[in-house]
Amino acid sequence: MTASPRSTPADTARAAALASRDLVVDLARVACILLVVVIHLLMIGVGYAPDGALVVSRPLEAQPWFAAATWVGQIMPLFFAVGGFTALAAWRSLSRRGGDATAFVRGRVLRLSGPSLPLFAFFAVVLGAATLAGVDPALLDTVATGAGSPLWFLAAFLIAQCAVPWMTQLHARAPRATLALLAAGAVVVDAVRVATGITEIGLVNLLFVWLFVQQLGFWYADGWFRRRRIATLVGIAAAAYLVIWPLVAAGWYSPDMLVNLNPPTVPLLLLGIAQISLLSALHRPLDALMHRRAAQAVVYLVGSRAMTVYLWHLPVIIMVEGLSLLIPGAAPEPGSPAWWLTRPIMFVVVLAVVFAIAPLLVRFERLPTTIPAGRRAPSPLVTAIAMVLAIVPPFLVMQWFLDLQLAIVGTVLVALALLLLRPRRVIGPLAAAT
Known part of the structure; x- marks a missing residue:
């Protein structure tokens, strides 16, 4: 996109900013989040039967x-892949400005865990108040389990993102060997899990599967997928x-790709390959779409509130579904033709x-991730402790689902x-020097 003779300085700056971004990645990220909202809207059915029963x-x-x-709708691998693309760009930019791995990890934890704090606090207050009010514990458990389920993502994504400084080194030194070792590790973990019947063994694939898919984002950033012909990319996906x-078919994995999500399994690794290949195959038309101002506006609007949309859409869906029960005719029987016809309306209402x-x-x-003048960043040890503290809560939710205790x-x-992770005050001679 080049500036026209009538372009203003703002237009020129905007064009330069757009030229430095892969807008298709922005589109893919937003599309993944909106698809999650749609899926959850279709999975939660609350309404009245013709006889008036709830x-x-x-x-x-x-x-x-x-x-x-679900072989198409399970898009978490694509989200991790495009997350790898953006993380690699962020790490390279930080490195050019003299930043180190500690600064990168600190920034990732702040950006990813910060939005989860008000959600955990919200659930702690609401579930605590409902418990004191004597609400049926079984109902509370059902609501909390559903509304808090998106939190699992933070554990897996934080682990992958915080590993970026070291995974980029492996990618630079031996990209093929890194992918092969991660894939082999995922296969071995799944084989042991299937052979022993111990599901928890699969948790090790939080590393192997998601780091493999994240590496695909690195390959995308380096242009490997873009250099392939469309027929080749479609062949890889197929x-x-x-x-x-x-x-x-062998019975090692469920045909439902949502079941294969936690713990992550080899099919998700393969879905990641297929999805990033298809995204690359469609890059040209998607890029043309993203050079339209309307598309950019929508992607920017949702993208600028991505974590809020992702973390809060399920509590909002449950709230809106509950309120619809109070409006005559607004809560048709789940699964009925009327119910399906109301889903687009519910989608708009939930996003609103x-x-x-x-x-x-x-x-x-x-x-903010910057360190103000006169302050210093937390030490590597403190940053590592903060990272662990941030990962533990969503990991517990992933394993045991959300309840009052986990919310607290x-x-x-x-x-x-x-x-x-807050900047520390500089004291002593160093403070005087600054």
Whole structure:
């Protein structure tokens, strides 16, 4: 995009900024988040049957085509891949400015864990108040489990993102060997899990699977996928899907790719290959789309509130579904034709509510990562401790689902992590020198 003779300095600056970005990555990131919202809207069904009875169900999972659809709709691998692309760019930019691994990890923890603090605190207050009010514990457990489920992502994504400074070194030295070792590790972990029947062994693949997919983002950033012909990329994607098929047919993995998410398994690794290949194959038309101002506006709007949309959409969905029960005709029987027709309306309403509360949460999504003059950054040890504290709560949610106790633990640990990462006051002779 070149500046026209009538371009203003602002237009020229905007064009330069756009030229330095891969707008298709921005689009993919936003599309992944919005698809998650759509899927959850279709999975949560609360309404009235024709006889007036309250019905709570999961309509999307009841469809005969649901498992097959997850082979396309399970987009977490793509999110981790594009996350690898953006993280690599951020790390290289920080390195050019003299930043080190500690500064990078500190920034990732602040940006990813900051938005989770108000959510943990919200659940601690709401669940605590509901418990004191005598609300049915089974109902609270169901609501908390559903509304808090997106938090699992923070544990896996934080682990992958905080490993970027070291994984980029391996990528620079031996990119093929790094991918091969990560893939082999994922296969071995799954083999041991299947052979022993111990599901928890699969947690080791939080490293192997997600770091492999993140490495694909590094390869994308270096242009490997873009240099391939479209036919080659489509062939790679088809081959990845074909490899998944016998693994599922053998009974080692569920045909439902959502089931294969936690713990992560080899099929997700293969989905990552297919998805980043297809994204690359479609890069030219998607890039043309992203050079339209309307598309840029939508992507910027959602992207600037990405963590808020992701973390808060499920609590909002549950709230909106609950309120719809009070409006005559607004809560049709889940799975009925009327229910499906109301989903687009619900999608708009949920996003509207999320963006309405976003101004209250934006300070947590934009925690400053710079170190002011006269201050110093936390030490590597303190930063590492903060990273662990930030990872523990979402990891516990991933394993045991959210409840009042975990909401309180999450609030305390994440708050402590953010406090540890605050810039320190310089004291002594160094302070006088500054």
